Amino acid sequence: MMIRSLLLLVFIQLSFRLYAQHGPVVFHSSNKALEAAFNWAQQTALSYQGRPGDPVGPWYESALPPRSAFCMRDVSHQCIGGEILGLAAANKNMLTLFAKNISAEKDWCSYWEMNKHGVPAPEDYRNDKEFWYNLNANFDILNACWRMYLWTGDKSYINDPVFRRFHDKSVQEYIHTWVLQADSLLARPAYPNAPQPFNEQDAFHRCRGLPSYSEGVPHLKMGVDLVAALYRGLETYASILAANGQAKEAATYRHKAEQYRRHIEDTWWDASAERYNTHITRDGAFGKGEGETFLLWFDALQDSTRARHTVEHLVSNDWNVENQSYFPVVLSRYGYYDQALRYILHLADTGTERREYPEVSFGVVEGVIQGLMGIDADAQHQRVSTLFNGPAADTLTAANIPLLAGHITVCEYKNGATLEHHGSKPIVWRVKFTGQHAYIKAGGRKLKTLQERDKRGKFISFADVPLQPGMVMTALVD
Structure with a gap:
């Protein structure tokens, strides 16, 4: 207990010093390899920022680095990391540009990739009829906008006319134009909206509307990752509608989303292999490849047994670095924290x-x-959540994390956590601990807990603690 108390004292002193400067996040761990991995990642990620005079405005590299560009898939993946690192202006600018450039002329696609000059990257775009585009992108961006709102509290991501138009067109005209209705996924034409005359050897003809993020499958008809993206996109759209007081419309879109999730379970699961198929070709043959990662990324799996088989297959095989870059957060989401740590250390090696x-x-x-x-944020309830998922003997501290228009500093270990709130508005701290605990001690009080289960069935105990700006609170369990 003495050691823990000393750590908390150091933590508080550190947090006040960092609060005064509001610089980058400072992360400490008793696992020095993990600390080194974070420091490398932060320094490297910040080096990808664009220059102040770039015509496109604020941006960061989120594509192949030689292109000086940002891609819809990569930005959707990198945006939370960007917020943590203080790159909010770049996130807002890039997401706005993607939303703004959706058009009927491109069959309700946007620009798959833009560069620092503020134009579509020529590597992926020739004109509005000839360009490269992965159909998952609209739904990935839609979900990214929702996550940006939850993390930052910036309602423009769900209410601004530019974003609302993008969201509306993506779940309506876009689905219709690209024949992505739930009952059409396996019967749709291979190349809807193809340029005429069609040249299958031209990538800007053949890949104008790829039905997957997997780009190396010949004669691809549909990818399970696109079905998962449709599910998540419609679920997200329903959440946006509900947040804007449109409960009836939200229920309609949740029903539509469920049709895609059921389609995954009923059509794509291979019981003999205990794995999901990941694509189907024009000749009707199912196959397996790298799309499983996106079943987790789009949080499309509710069957815990099938999710376990999916995770076990992913972590037992070798994948390209793009796939692996998703693993730290998606494996954590599904409760595989030991594997998440393994990939964090591997990726930074x-x-x-x-x-x-x-x-x-x-x-x-x-x-x-x-x-x-x-650490997570929910702007709908002005709430911050924490849950220690590190090794039992570890202590993790992160100071100066920007969220909900303020900053927090968090120190946590297996049976304790401290949060300092640097913001202008009150927040609710939902403090969580693994296991079944009847009470959480915080602020001199014993708070009765509620329980939930994570995706692996483990119990999580939690309680809500209100915090005023400037407050420091420590929570403990026996």
Whole structure:
């Protein structure tokens, strides 16, 4: 107990010093390899910022680095890491540009990739009829906007006319134009909206509307990752409607979303292999590849047994670094914290091939803060959550994390956590601990807990603690 008390004293002194400067996040761990991994990731991710004079405005690398560009898939993945690192202006600018550039001329696609000059990257765009585009993108961006609202409290992500138009068109005209209705997924034409005359050898014809993020499957008809993206996109749209007081419309879209989730379970599960198929080709043949990662990313799996088989397959095989960059946060989301830590350390290792790909460093930052420390925000309730997911003997501290228009500092270990609130508005701290605990001690009081289960069935005990600006609170369980 004496050691823990000394750690908390150091934590409080550190947090006040950091609050005064509001610089980058400062992370400490008793696991020095983890601390080094975070420091490398933060320094590397911040090095990808654009220059102040770039015509596009604030941005950061979220594509192949030589292109000086940002891509819809990568930004959707990197945006929480970007918020943690203080890159809110870049997130807002890039997401706004993607939303603004949706158009009927492009069949309600946006620009898959834009560069620092503020134009569609020529590597992926020739004109409005000839360009590269992965159909998952609209739903990934839609979900990213919702997550940005929850993390920051910035309602423009769900209410601004530019974003509302993007969300509306994506779940209506876009689905219709690209024949993505739940009952059409396996019967749709291979190349809807193809340029005429059609040249299958031209990637800007053949890939104008790829039905997957997996780009190496010949004669692809549909990817399970796109079905998962549709599910998450419609679920997210329902949440946006509900947040704007449209409960009836929200229920309609949740019903539509459920049709896609059921389609995954009824059509794509291979019982003999105990794995999901990941794609189907034009000849009707199912196959397996890298799309399983996105079943987890889009949180499309509710069957715990099938989710376990999916995770076990992913962690027992070798994948490209883009896929692996998702693992720290998605494995944490599904309760595989030991594996999440393993991938954090692997991705940051100097021997990891292509670790300079921008998603890697941003993925490590998100995996540490949202994954191992369980820090999350919910602007709907002005609430911050924490849940220690590190090794039992570890202590994790992160100071100066920006969220909900303020900053917090968090120190946590297996049976204790302290949060300091640097913001202008009150927040609710939902403090969580693994296991069944009847009470949480906080502020000199014993708070009766509520219980929930994580995706692996483990009990989580939690209580809500109101915090005024400037307050420091410590919570403990026996």
